[in-house]
Amino acid sequence: MPLASTPEPPYYAVIFTSARTGDDASAYEETARRMHELASGRPGFLGVETAREGLGITVSYWADEESIAAWKADAEHAVAQERGRARWYEAYTVRVARVERAYAFTRPAPDAP
């Protein structure tokens, strides 16, 4: 997964950090893939970045708080959230944050010989 390309701030970030139970891993992976696909098609979706190394961190970026609330309430997403609490997560935290400023670095291409 590449770094997300997002517009100039302000926009919103949903920081989802989690510890997994390890149960039911293949259903979890399939649901995570499907949620990524569904979220990507929602109005206001700007991008997502995710990594897991023991702890899992997924940061999704959104145009505004309304888009975040609508995605949270999506019916298929609500079912996945419920299953997450029932089976997949030991614990998680969701933080909704307003991105106020951002800057990026990209390595310059090496000089041509």
Add this chain to the structure above:
Amino acid sequence: MPLASTPEPPYYAVIFTSARTGDDASAYEETARRMHELASGRPGFLGVETAREGLGITVSYWADEESIAAWKADAEHAVAQERGRARWYEAYTVRVARVERAYAFTRPAPDAP
């Protein structure tokens, strides 16, 4: 690393996402460890969560923007940032965001027999 325990919002998050070159990995790891140690002792530091899976994501939490600016300007941190651009990172993005709301889930303990 456990999930970070943070106070009631508002507070600030610095979302640092990166792609590594793979160069000089042991010096990178040692510097990352040292930066974690230094940041943890700074005024206004509230916690940090990190994971790498190809993409790296580190989210640090801070009481206010002044604490973030002071940490960015720390002399030893500035040297590490410069070395990061010179050797360790293909690309990175830093986003400074104000956490407006948060909620958490912890799995209930199983019933006693």
